[in-house]
Amino acid sequence: MSQKKESGKKSSTGISYLFSLADHNKKSLNIAIFFSVLSGLCTFVPYMMVFKTILFVFNQTGDMRIAMNYGITATIFIIFRFIFQAISLALTHIGAYNTLYLVRRRISEHIGEINLGFFTDNSSGEIKKILVEDVERIEVFLAHQIPDIVVAIVVPITVFIYLLTVSLPMALILLIPITLTVILQVIMGIIAKPLMPEMSRLLGKLNSVIMQLVNGMPVMKTFNLTADSYQNYSDTIDDFNVFWTSVASKFAPIRGICNVILESGIFFTLPLGGYLYLTDSLDLSSYIFFVIMSIVFLSSYSNLINFVQIFSQIASGIDRIKEVMDIPVIKSGNLTLCDTGNYDVNFNRVRFSYGKKEVLRDVSCCLKKGSLTAFVGASGAGKTTAAQLIPRYWDLDSGTITIDGIPIYNIQNKNLMDLVSFVFQETFILGDTVYHNISIGKTSASKEDIEAAAKAAQIHDFIMSLPKKYDTDLSAEGIKMSGGEKQRICIARAILKNAPIIIFDEATSFTDIENEHKIQLALNNLLVGKTTIMIAHRLHTIVHADQICVFDEGEIKEIGTHHTLLEKGGLYSNMWQTYTSQKEVRAL
Ligand SMILES: Nc1ncnc2c1ncn2[C@@H]1O[C@H](COP(=O)(O)OP(=O)(O)OP(=O)(O)O)[C@@H](O)[C@H]1O
Numbered sequence: 001m002s003q004k005k006e007s008g009k010k011s012s013t014g015i016s017y018l019f020s021l022a023d024h025n026k027k028s029l030n031i032a033i034f035f036s037v038l039s040g041l042c043t044f045v046p047y048m049m050v051f052k053t054i055l056f057v058f059n060q061t062g063d064m065r066i067a068m069n070y071g072i073t074a075t076i077f078i079i080f081r082f083i084f085q086a087i088s089l090a091l092t093h094i095g096a097y098n099t100l101y102l103v104r105r106r107i108s109e110h111i112g113e114i115n116l117g118f119f120t121d122n123s124s125g126e127i128k129k130i131l132v133e134d135v136e137r138i139e140v141f142l143a144h145q146i147p148d149i150v151v152a153i154v155v156p157i158t159v160f161i162y163l164l165t166v167s168l169p170m171a172l173i174l175l176i177p178i179t180l181t182v183i184l185q186v187i188m189g190i191i192a193k194p195l196m197p198e199m200s201r202l203l204g205k206l207n208s209v210i211m212q213l214v215n216g217m218p219v220m221k222t223f224n225l226t227a228d229s230y231q232n233y234s235d236t237i238d239d240f241n242v243f244w245t246s247v248a249s250k251f252a253p254i255r256g257i258c259n260v261i262l263e264s265g266i267f268f269t270l271p272l273g274g275y276l277y278l279t280d281s282l283d284l285s286s287y288i289f290f291v292i293m294s295i296v297f298l299s300s301y302s303n304l305i306n307f308v309q310i311f312s313q314i315a316s317g318i319d320r321i322k323e324v325m326d327i328p329v330i331k332s333g334n335l336t337l338c339d340t341g342n343y344d345v346n347f348n349r350v351r352f353s354y355g356k357k358e359v360l361r362d363v364s365c366c367l368k369k370g371s372l373t374a375f376v377g378a379s380g381a382g383k384t385t386a387a388q389l390i391p392r393y394w395d396l397d398s399g400t401i402t403i404d405g406i407p408i409y410n411i412q413n414k415n416l417m418d419l420v421s422f423v424f425q426e427t428f429i430l431g432d433t434v435y436h437n438i439s440i441g442k443t444s445a446s447k448e449d450i451e452a453a454a455k456a457a458q459i460h461d462f463i464m465s466l467p468k469k470y471d472t473d474l475s476a477e478g479i480k481m482s483g484g485e486k487q488r489i490c491i492a493r494a495i496l497k498n499a500p501i502i503i504f505d506e507a508t509s510f511t512d513i514e515n516e517h518k519i520q521l522a523l524n525n526l527l528v529g530k531t532t533i534m535i536a537h538r539l540h541t542i543v544h545a546d547q548i549c550v551f552d553e554g555e556i557k558e559i560g561t562h563h564t565l566l567e568k569g570g571l572y573s574n575m576w577q578t579y580t581s582q583k584e585v586r587a588l
Contacts (some may be wrong), residue, residue, distance in 0.1 A: 015311070017306040018138060018318050020226045021103050022485050026093040029142065032091035035084045040154025042081035046074035047296060048162060048191040058285040065587045087149045092263040096142035107321065113329035113413070115394050124289045129207045130324055135315035137568045142316045144306065150186055152303040163290070167282055168443035173268045175260045184258050185305060191250055199247075209233045213386060244477055331412035337419060341367045342404040343500040343531045345390060350399035352389060359385050361554045363399070365547075369500075370533045374542035376575065377551030383535045386551070390504045390533075403501070421499040423526075425506065427486035431475030434463050436459030437489055441497035449496060456525035457492035458518040459485060491522045502527060505535045539579045546570060 019026055049070040052535035056067050107130070111118060163171035213233050261485045269290045282290075337343075345367040350359040359382045376384035388394070389401055391409060400407050408416060421441075432436050438450045445453075451470065454460040462485055464470035470481060481489075494502060504523065520541075536542040543562040550558040550565070550572045555570050565572035 015315060015318070017322050018099075018141075018314075021106065021321075022095065022099040022142075023102060026097045026101065027094040028091045028098075029146065033097060033146065033150055034152035035091065035556065037083045037154050039084035039088060039147070040080050040151040041158060042084060042154050043151065044158040044162070047159065047293065048076040048098065049077075050292070051137075051166070051285075054285045054289055057284075058313060084292060085130035085147065085151075089143070091372055092146055093143045096139045099426045100135060100139050101144060103138060103321065104131065107131060107135070107324060110329065111326070112451050114327050115330055115392060120329065125279060129204050129212070133203075133207075134320050135380070137317045141310070145310055148303070149307050151548070152300060152307060155300040156297055156304065156516060159300065163297070165292060166286055167276070167290065169276065170269060170282065170286070173272050173545075174294060176268055177265065177298060178200050178301060180261050181258050181301075181305065184254050185430055186348075188251060188254050195243075195247060198243065200320060202236070202243055205236050205399035206240055209236045240472050250258075250288070258305065262305075265298040266291055269294040281528045287518045330395070330413065331409070333408075333414040333416075334413045335406055335410045336412050337404055337406065343419070344402075344404060345501060345531055345533075346400075346402045346405075346575060347386070348400045350386070351397040352385060352394065353397055354385075354394075358397075359496060359554050360389075362554055363554075365549050365556055367531050367533065367558060369531050370529050371546040372527060372534060372542075372544075374534045374536045374545040374548045376536050376542065376548055376550060376572070377541065381551035382554045383551050384505065387422075387505070387535055389535050390501065390503065391422065393414060417501055420501045421494040422502045422505065423487070423490050423494050425504070427463050427483070429474050429481070429486055429489065433468075433487070434466065434470045434472055437474055438492045441493035441495070445496055452487075452491075453492045453496035457488045457494050457522040459492055461489040461523075462488075480500055482515070484519060488518065488522050491526055493521070493524075495526050502528055502532045502533070504532065506537055506541060539576055548576070 020028075022029060051416050053067055053070045056070070111127075142390060160171060160174070161173070209232050239417075258259045273282060273290050274285040277287045315356075347363050349367050350360055350363040351358065363386055365373070375387060377383055385394075389396060390403075390408065393411075395409075402408070403411065403419060407560060431438065433536065434454075435447065435450055438453055441453070442449070447470070451460065454463055454470075462481075463470055463472070466479065474481065484580075504527075534542055534545065536545075540549060546560060547559055548565055550570075558565055558568065560568065560572075562576075566576060
């Protein structure tokens, strides 16, 4: 995540941060942990009854009722174990889903308050990974793994304490395999720690390239390319493969040794128990009991080990969530511009860099209320960036941008968003009805207002041809829209929003005559009386602009009307000549 962050604030990380996010759900999670402890204790009791039964058999007291009582006690505790487990699971699921909801809501609210540039700086694959996968892992962890972890801790500890009361040396010898595996786990932890960031980087990249591959499939097919030919995709898969192979080769031997140690409990209890038995320091029943319990004890302990890996995975996911939550929100101003404002937009010596790369230098221009300003220039000259600075996609390095004489930083964020409409080149269509797609522009709009906006955007006839007209779900099977139709839906949104400042990023595609004519009509309806910036790629569309700002390498090199700039014979005039000669060639 490449946003500038506030430094110095040290706060909790990993699981403790997760619990701080869980907020009031901590209570149900804590109660769930309590029931897990009870369930773990109940797991142990049947083993105790087994021991007592062995003693009974060896002592041969002959009263079968005693053995029966042991059996009944074991059964009751097994039943209670499941009851407590069920209560615990129910509570962890309630706590987990509420936490999930809370975390997703908090992330969404937070990213709604940071610079909009966050979404252009970070690929949708990375953001999706955080919002979907990392958050989803919290559910698995809180709902399923916490109860399992608690049981995995409680059972070996209780069993061990009980074993201490039966035979001190026999219990203590079980600490040898435990100590060996702890040492091996610490070694694995040390090896794993530096690998975790790389693992999440590769996973994020993998998500991102898979999304690109899926989105770009139609284009790839037209070029007869396969997934193998998409170099970035195959490189990322290879990197991932190499990474996991190297991780596996590091961990497999250690993990193997751990498993062998944990499976060989009797290797320790058998000889020592035999010796103690032969020297009359241990009775036969206790000896047999220890041989059985060494297997139970070490296998319940091995469950605990499995959670070490899960812990580090969840912790790195939570750290990524924290990274997003730590991105500072943009400071909102407190002024609100009234509806009847002037809405002149002024750029005054604006400088802006992406990291160290300076892309705008001393940009100054004045956009009068109700006028149309075209931003033209070579690709990468800084046109889009300059326009995006108005609704605070990013904050300026220096200089000011004012609306009606008020610096944008002094205007309330919400008000600023209300003042500006962006019609992007890349259209965004929600998987929802036409009504909802247009009403993004103004959620309180009536159906009549929505239809009026669609009519003004020249898209009403198309909508009426859809199976359910305005109620058609645009993501439904069989609904196909052209690029021009999608763009006119976006224009309808902007018409409905009726913001006084419009930024229109002209699409270079969808250039058929009919569509271009319809878009022009739609724009005539959208732009009337508005302060407009048109980022233009096809110069014939802006010859009537009130002013044209010619961008070159991050600076505005020329400002004027089409005619004055042609007369000047400078940069714009050259661009125009190149453009018209290309058009003539295309027309041939
Ligand atoms: N999010 C970003 N992070 C880093 N650099 C960026 C980002 N967006 C744009 N740039 C760089 O900033 C420079 C200006 O880009 P910008 O998109 O503003 O140019 P443009 O004139 O609008 O180009 P085009 O006509 O191709 O859309 C380019 O060099 C571009 O690579």
